[in-house]
Amino acid sequence: MTGPSTEPDVLKERALAALLTARQRTAALTDCVEDGELTAQHSPLMSPLVWDLAHIGNQEEQWLLRAVAGRDAMRPEIDSLYDAFEHPRAERPSLPLLAPGEARGYAAEVRGRALDVLEATPFRGTALTEAGFAFGMIAQHEQQHDETMLITHQLRSGPAVLTAPDPLPGPPFTGPAEVLVPGGPFTMGTSTEPWALDNERPAHRRLVPPFFIDTTPVTNAAYQRFIDDGGYDEIRWWTPEGWAMVRKNALRAPLFWRREGGQWLRRRFGTTEPVPADEPVLHVSWYEADAYARWAGRRLPTEEEWEKAARHDPATGRSLRYPWGDEDPTPERANLGQRHLRPAPAGSYPAGASPLGVRQLIGDVWEWTSSGFLPYPGFAAFPYREYSDVFFGGDYKVLRGGAFSVDAVACRGTFRNWDHPVRRQIFSGFRTARDAGPAETPDPVVG
Structure with a gap:
């Protein structure tokens, strides 16, 4: 064996598992603290946890719903709020970010639609869909932000909320x-x-x-x-x-x-x-x-x-x-x-x-x-x-x-x-x- 399977059905199962695993981890990192801890900035080096949560959903919407499926934007007015290059981390607490409940709802709605797109998309035809690249990219993106949120948890003051x-x-x-x-x-x-x-x-x-x-x-x-x-x-x-x-x-x-x-x-x-x-x-x-x-x-x-x-x-x-x-x-x-x-x-x-x-x-x-x-x-x-x-x-x-x-x-x-x-x-x-x-x-x- 010289690499992972490139069979579309195998890759589709792998993409689904990767997306679900990432979302379970995102929930574990954000459900373990009160809303005030989600909106606080625990270090100027890091974003508020709630920014990462909505950013994950926004990236998924942009790439899977818009770029792959060709759908209209769900919340075009928030794109700039969650653009990592437009707003440095130290400035993000001052932005009109989605509140924790709204951010969770937005990310969940995007995910539901994205899973429909995954099921309907053949893993071939375009550079984004070949071998399911866009879905793998989004799973990696979410896991990278999960790591970022774990760093934020390490920087938090206060008692432990994560266990393993x-x-x-x-x-x-x-x-x-x-x-x-x-x-x-x-x-x-x-x-x-x-x-x-x-x-x-x-x-x-x-x-x-x-x-x-x-x-x-x-x-x-x-x-x-x-x-x-x-x-x-x-x-x-x-x-x-x-x-x-x-x-x-x-x-x-x-x-x-x-x-x-x-x-x-x-x-x-x-x-x-x-x-x-x-x-x-x-x-x-x-x-x-x-x-x-x-x-x-x-x-x-x-x-x-x-x-x-x-x-x-x-x-x-x-x-x-x-x-x-x-x-x-x-x-x-x-x-x-x-x-x-x-x-x-x-x-x-x-x-x-x-x-x-x-x-x-x-x-x-x-x-x-x-x-x-x-x-x-x-x-x-x-x-x-x-x-x-x-x-x-x-x-x-x-x-x-x-x-x-x-x-x-x-x-x-x-x-x-x-x-x-x-x-x-x-x-x-x-x-x-x-x-x-x-x-x-x-x-x-x-x-």
């Missing part, structure tokens, strides 16, 4: 600290994944020199050693912009950490707890990840290196959909879908390891790379420029792999996320890499 079981404990990881990824060409990106977004396309060949990459993401315990060694006080580990951020904001640790009674504590979804030593570090900016890597005598992997570590199968030379192969994610392979509200301990999910043995490349924490966000050769914006094209070339850094907050529909070995290097509220961590010296690289097989 912790990942099942497993034996401590005792494998190698790093893995050698052999040099050579590999296929990056995709031209066959039916719901891949424009910035993942097209597939193209990249030549990557040999390198070593951490077997697991960097842990809280490892990051604490950086802190204890004065990492936040040493200018030599930081880029000029990162050092300015540290000094301006008096940073001493990842976001949500505090030192109390000789130990580090963190706030996680309204609960204060000791920082678990064996979990991947979370809520660090690109600048912090880069500084740690320099302190450790290493570096962040490039985006090409990360994807080669995650997808390349040395035995066949083929690029896999996921580290473990072409099959969709399962709970045994990756921590996805808000099934847990925290990363699993570093080294978990051996069934999700890559052919070379690298673990947790999918799920748990988004991983910063050293690369800026740029288009692939042959990139074509689709179906609108504002998804990717307008973000290329800024100060954005690429993150890969997804996190516990990401649903499987919006997470693939080719999926690309990006954000400003100062961002810490996102569910971001990292792993490090280093160049492989000539003495560390096996001789090529000649035959």
Whole structure:
């Protein structure tokens, strides 16, 4: 198997399941708080939850009801209110937004009509309907906003309102600290994944020199050693912009950490707890990840290196959909879908390891790379420029792999996320890499 089924009936069932799963999650994230919490802005970095709720419905209306089905607009007067480019997040509380009950009703009415459109639409004929792309795009869009709303819940003050079981404990990881990824060409990106977004396309060949990459993401315990060694006080580990951020904001640790009674504590979804030593570090900016890597005598992997570590199968030379192969994610392979509200301990999910043995490349924490966000050769914006094209070339850094907050529909070995290097509220961590010296690289097989 080299990819998901492209049979229309199978894809239609997949689209229906993805839309229903996303809406169940949206309801769980918005029904757990009172209306006042929905309309409040819990951080200037984030929208009020009620904005996300109506925006989800508005995007679904625009693409599935208007663009695919050709129907007249239901609420054309609200389009500008829920245009993410017209109104920055900090301004959205001052807009005449739909009230919580009205927003729920609007999103529900759109969804009812959209399901009728799904049933009636053949998955062929146009770029939007081929393989059900528009329906997959909308399911991914809703899940991305669900992740955004989960971030807002983490930023809220007040008691916990979300619950989920912790990942099942497993034996401590005792494998190698790093893995050698052999040099050579590999296929990056995709031209066959039916719901891949424009910035993942097209597939193209990249030549990557040999390198070593951490077997697991960097842990809280490892990051604490950086802190204890004065990492936040040493200018030599930081880029000029990162050092300015540290000094301006008096940073001493990842976001949500505090030192109390000789130990580090963190706030996680309204609960204060000791920082678990064996979990991947979370809520660090690109600048912090880069500084740690320099302190450790290493570096962040490039985006090409990360994807080669995650997808390349040395035995066949083929690029896999996921580290473990072409099959969709399962709970045994990756921590996805808000099934847990925290990363699993570093080294978990051996069934999700890559052919070379690298673990947790999918799920748990988004991983910063050293690369800026740029288009692939042959990139074509689709179906609108504002998804990717307008973000290329800024100060954005690429993150890969997804996190516990990401649903499987919006997470693939080719999926690309990006954000400003100062961002810490996102569910971001990292792993490090280093160049492989000539003495560390096996001789090529000649035959």
